[in-house]
Each structure stands twice: as structure tokens, then as C-alpha cells.
Amino acid sequence: MSEQFTRREFLQSACITMGALAVSTTGADKAFAATSTSTPNTSGMPSCDVLIIGSGAAGLRAAVAARKKNPNLSVVVVSKVMPTRSATTMAEGGINGVIDFSEGDSFELHAKDTVKGGDFLVDQDTALKFATYAGAAIHELDYLGMPFSRNAKGEVNKRYAGGASKIRCNFASDKTGHILTHTCLDDALKHGVKFLMDHHMLDLSIENGRCEGVVLRNIRTGDIAPVRAKSVVLATGGYTRVFWNRTSTPFIATGDGAAAVLRAGLVFKDPEMLQFHPTGVCHGGTLITEAARGEGGILLNNQGERFMKRYVPNKMELAPRDIVARSIETEIREGRAFGHDMEAYVLLDVTHLGKEKIMRDLPQIRHIGMLFENMDLVEKPIAIRPTAHYSMGGIHVTSIDTMATPAPGLYAAGEAACVSIHGANRLGGNSLCDATVTGKIAGTNAAEYAAKADFGAGKRLNDLTLKWTSHFKEITGSGKGNVNDMYALREELGAANWYNMGIFRTESKLLELADKHAEFQARYNAIRIPNANPVFNTAYTEYVELGNLLLASRAALMGATARKESRGSHYREDYLKRDDANFLDWKDVVVGQFKIEERKY
Amino acid sequence: MKFIIDRFDGKKNYQQTYTVEKKDIEALTLLGTLLFIKQHQDITLNFTASCRMAICGACGVRVNGHAYLACDTKMTELFEEYKDADTFRISPLSNYTVISDLAVDWEPSIENLRKVKPGLVAKSEFSEKEGCRQNQEEYDRIVGQWDCILCGVCASECNKLSADRSDYMEPFVYTRAWKVANDSRTKDPMIHVKPTVTNGLWNCVHCHECTNRCPKHISAAEDIAGLRAMAMRKGLNSGVGPAHAKSFYTDLVEDSGRLNEIRLALRTEGMSTALRAAANKE
Structure with missing residues (x-):
């Protein structure tokens, strides 16, 4: 026995001894612990004043803002994951916001760059307000404890980001999103925000035009129940997973909010506007941040040529994302790339920056190079190709002043929302400040509304709950279905969307995709999940998410087909020109009935 | 090759063995392998994952008892570490309540984070309108701790938590407190x-x-040491822990330079506790 007594066992027995010896101080601790349970009631499904769906930066900022606006309100953040597993954590480069006016930068210039970058689909008044709030947000985040990288004067440090006329992308190493998320979590904990984690929003209930709550599935237990709320903030992120394996975003970016809004008959705006980031790793689509180019990285084709000089000679690698992405895909199409088919790639070279600089300012992308491409980008260039990165389109919000949707009581924020800040193409560094700024506005206004509102009747909410309860039984209870059916369909959907509705779009390809979507939808409806266990049934979660992706894909396809022009990320090879006369005041895809509606301001 | 996975379906614990061709997974990460098993062999296998690039912290699991971040671990690294073993045991993180298979309950951890009040309260010279100032040295002091992604690997490895969870928190909670205190x-x-x-x-x-x-x-562990030093410096020096630390200091620095181990227990625990411990041993 004694020779098998490992170091670990020894340590653990030492711990037990120490514990026995320690003088007990637990009375006060227990009292403290008792006041800090996160679920307000034990039945699992509370009603609350302000319900926030999503725990990325937008959701967390909304929660704090709601608490600050009215500390008497109950504010609960619902998340299908643990709060820090969101897409926000993956943002690397930085967060835009003008705080240094000494070099001639201004809110107006930030707004102008945003409008121009968005190819004029941006609402210009909104962009100016956004830029103003973004500047204030940087100081606020600093004050909340966000450890920005610093300049020699101890001020927040900034770097260049694509499409910007001045240097205003404030950063925290190359983990700005991760740092922002954790800053927001700490601040949410400080303000007593409650969490309902491992809860998945299945549907949103709109009755008599007003939002009355959501249907939640407790992933842990499988319980499906209605949650009544006076106001709801959707901070559910984007839907870029429509391209399944060719996106930089997390597995969970499945457009749950946009799909729920579509089913509820509300407006999903600019669904065709999906941004492609020029530099994802060849295998898996994970992002190599724009900062790699901001810091001086260059792009090379198989001739060793710095090809961007043929496309945008004055900006080179720092041209807006859509232009760089198309340039790379053109190199691939015209045979000047390495590899072939889905594995084709060009090279991103940062070796000339030197090991010290890479280790200090770009450590995260070096790590990604090692993980996915098994190489060290200090020593050699890395294989990259474009990857779907951001959803400019989203839940229609009427004004940046409130972030309210047309349905009273329903708000949206961050990537999930579309208040026309990013238009047809988002600038690098604008996503984190969008989440921070619009999250706060949505939270404040949701709290203001909740303070005056009553709960809705809840009739439709109950009907929806019954519908989903039987849906779970129908999909999982038959004992039928093959293990790979759903996953194969998901891959096919991603590839079909990528080939037909990706960086280059044409009428014929889009029509072809419409047929495919119909076929996918039929197959999806017939799929059964061979797992009837309600406890943490991740396969059912994925099934629901795939349904949402299908819905978002169909909406995006409608937008892409109808928009017979090229603008920003939406590039129609059969309509190469931007057509302001017909499409500047363009239309929105609407609802379950899927019809196009005129945009109104 | 074989993967023995510790399963829990909400009611019972069991082990399940999956046989996988090495060529199918050797170029993958550990997360890739788990996804491969779920998508091709057993759709009922549950685990959590989100970013797949080592920044969201969702996919901590144990291999052969040790905790790994699954997306950050290449299979080739595991083959090397375990000398080309052809069987791996995959388990949920230790020191967490298991919800299902490899998925664990993070709620108590969030509540522990809440206890240490991780939100920064800035000095009065700073303001929400103008932000703060910080020099490079001050920044460098905290930036390491900010890398924490709340993956739970440290908590799974923690011997103190394995022995008794009731009077201790996950190591990352102390790191969180240190990063803001410092x-x-x-x-x-x-x-x-x-x-x-x-x-x-x-x-x-x-x-x-x-x-x-x-x-x-x-x-x-170092962050905990930092917190302890700060606590003592600020006058929180009563109790067993500080007395133990002080004994070392007086013996090694102020006194002979040799630790007097006979007096150590008495000085650490106090007379009555030491006697009680001796009595318990018999």
C-alpha cells in the first residue's frame, strides 16, 4: 500500500488534516453565501422585469445598464452557455472610439469612415451618434477596470484598423474581446446581475403586437417553460454559422434571436449582409485578426507577389475587409493560390515584424497558427483564406436612441440587432463598441419600459410552450434516426451557402440555392434524434439551432436575390455596380411569410 | 484505438468505450476527437464547446485524470505525453458537479466569483468621463492574470478542493481577486x-x-501567495495561516536562519488546537 501512495494522495490527506485543524469561521460565510444564489426561484423558470437573452458583451452591458437605471427591477441574463463563452471573447484586434483628438481625429470622421465602409447603407445620423457614444465608452470601460494596452503617457493605446482614416482602434493586446467580456462579467457581478445559464431560448412570444416573454428550455433538466417578462432584450449574436465550417465565429452563433423574431412575425433587416473576413486559417476558418495586417503583415500569392497592389494600391492590405476578401478569392479563382477547392489558400506573412513584436502584440494569432496549421508564424507565413465573420443584418431596431424593435417591450442589441450602423460592411474595431454602446442603450430603455409596464396575458406564451414540449417528444421520442443525419445536413447547408451565397453571388447560383434550401428544409423536418433523454440533450439543442440556421439562410437568400446590385459585402457578379437609385432605400425581408418590405425611416 | 468515456445520464454513472481509427483523429485536437465521436458514433454523448480556439474556456475535460482544454490540445501531444498509449480515459473536470457526461455545473463558480467582488472600483482621481492612467510596469503586473478564460482546469487539478470543497474556492477565483486587488x-x-x-x-x-x-x-498558487502577503501587510494577520507564515519569517529571517520545527506547530495552531490534534490522532 505504502509504495502506491502517490504524491497526490499525500497532498490530499494533508489537506484533510489541515481542514480538521482549521478554526471554523463559516457562520458569516454561510450567511453571505445564502444571499447570493443566482436563480430567483427553485422551480427553474422565473418571471422577471427585464429578461436579457445572451451573455456576450451586449447582454452583459444591457444587464448592468438596466440595474443602474432602476435597481428595484429584477434583471436576469439567460444564456445557453456559461456567460463568458460568447463570440465577443473571440474578437481580437480592438475597439474603435475616438478619445485622442490631437491628430485631427473626430467623432465626425469616425462616423464618416463607418458610413463609407458600410457602402452608404448606413443610417448617417445613427453613425454619428454611435461614434460619439463609442468615444465615451472607451473611457467608461477603462474606468470599469478593462486593462487596455497603454502608450508611453499611460493612456489607452491604439492601432490602425482597416478602412479607418485615423488611428482609433483601442486595444488590449490581441485579446481585446476576451478582455472586454471579462470586464463586463466582473461589472455585472458587481451590480448583482443574476444569471440563468444553460437555458436556451426556443421562441419569443408576441401577442397583440407586444412582447410578453419567451419560451425557455432548461438544458440541464430538459424542462420547457414560459418565462414572462415586462421587457426582453435580445442579445443573441449573429447567424454566420449559416456557412457552418467556413466561419470564424463560435459554434453557438446560430441566429437564435433573428430566427425567433422571424417566427414571431417581426422584421429581420438586411439579412443578406454577411461579412467575410479576409484572413481565416485554411483549416477550420478560425480568425487571424486584422491586427496582423494593421501591425504590418502582408499578403502573398503563389508567385510570391504582394497582390493587393493590383487591387487597392493606396491602401494595400489595409483596404476594407470586403475588398481584401474578394481580392484573395479572385487570386484563388484565377489560379494564383496554393492548394485547391475548399483547401485553397494564400499566404499572410508577418515574419518581418520580428519575434519580439509578434510575441508582445500578436501572441494569440501565433497560438492559433500552431493549433490549426501546425506552424509558427514567427518563422514562416501562414495559410489563410476568407471566412464568414459578422452579421451586419439583424433584428430590426427603430432607433439607436432606444434600441427598441417595433414591438413594445422588445429590444435588441449588439450583433443580433440591425440599427444600420454597419450597413453593408462593418469596419474592423466597430463590433465591440457596437456591443458595448447598443447593449447599454437597450438595457437602459428596457428598464425604463419595464418600470411602467405590466406583464402580458401569457396566452400565446403558453401555446408556444405546449408546441415546443411536444416538439421535443416528436423529434427525440421516436427512437428512430441515424447519428450522422443532422450533422451531414449541417455541413451540406454550410457548403451550399458558401458556394452559392458566399463572397461571389449570381442570380443563377442563388436560384439553385433556393431549391437546395427547400430540399434541406424537408430533410430537416424529417430528421429524428436518437436520444430521448431530456437531461442536457445537446443533440436536441443542435437540432433547434440548425432549424434557426435554415431560417436565417432562407432570409439571407431572399435578401441576396432581391438586391440586384453590388454593395459592400454583398457582391453580385451579374450586377457589379452599386445602384443607389433603386437600392439605397432598400427593403427588408419580413417574417414567416417571407416577403420584402420597403425600408422606412 | 479506444476512448473510455465517463458518462452520466442524469441518473446513473457508467463508462462507455468507443473504438476509433487512429488515422481519423491523429490530425485533430482533443475537441475534434470528441466531436468526431459524437457526430459519427454516439449522438447522446454530451460535452460543451464554443469557440474552438482556446479563448472561451468551454471545453475543459480530463484525460487519464489530468485536466486539459480540449480545443487547445492536439492528439499528437497526447500520444507523446502518454507514450503512444492506445487507450485514453476521458472524464469530466474534477471538483465540479457533473450535469451530464462531460458537462459540469458552473453556477457555484460564478457565485464564488461574485464573492470576491471582481468589479474594479477605481481611485477617486479617475473618472468615467476621462478614464484612467496606468504605466507599462503597472499594466504588466496584472496582464497575466487577465488571460484567465475560466476553463476550470486549475480547479480540476486542485488537491485542496478534492479533499474538501466546503471551505475553499476554485483557484481561478483567487486569481480573479488578485488581478483586481493588484x-x-x-x-x-x-x-x-x-x-x-x-x-x-x-x-x-x-x-x-x-x-x-x-x-x-x-x-x-502565486496569486494566492500575493493575496496572503497583501492581507498580512494590511493587518489581516490573525489566525492559523498568518501565524504559520510568521513563524517561518521570524526563524529564517530574524532569528537563526533555521526553522524550529518543534515550535512551529505550537506557534501556528496555538496550544489548545495542537493538543486537540494530538488527542484526535490517538
């Missing part, structure tokens, strides 16, 4: 230090297993 912008570090003292700060046994396996190379 920040030059913080008005009063004791806001964050005090709750750690009442929640097990002195119960760390210095095994450094948390440090060994952190995917972000953070040393929670």
Missing part, C-alpha cells in the same frame, strides 16, 4: 482581499498543480 487603478484592494480571507485563502496547500496545467500559464 491593479494600480484600484481604490482599495481590501474590497477584494477580505472576502478571499474569509473564503479559504489560507487553505491552499502550495501543491502548485493549478500552475502546472493552466493552459494560459497562470499561477493561481
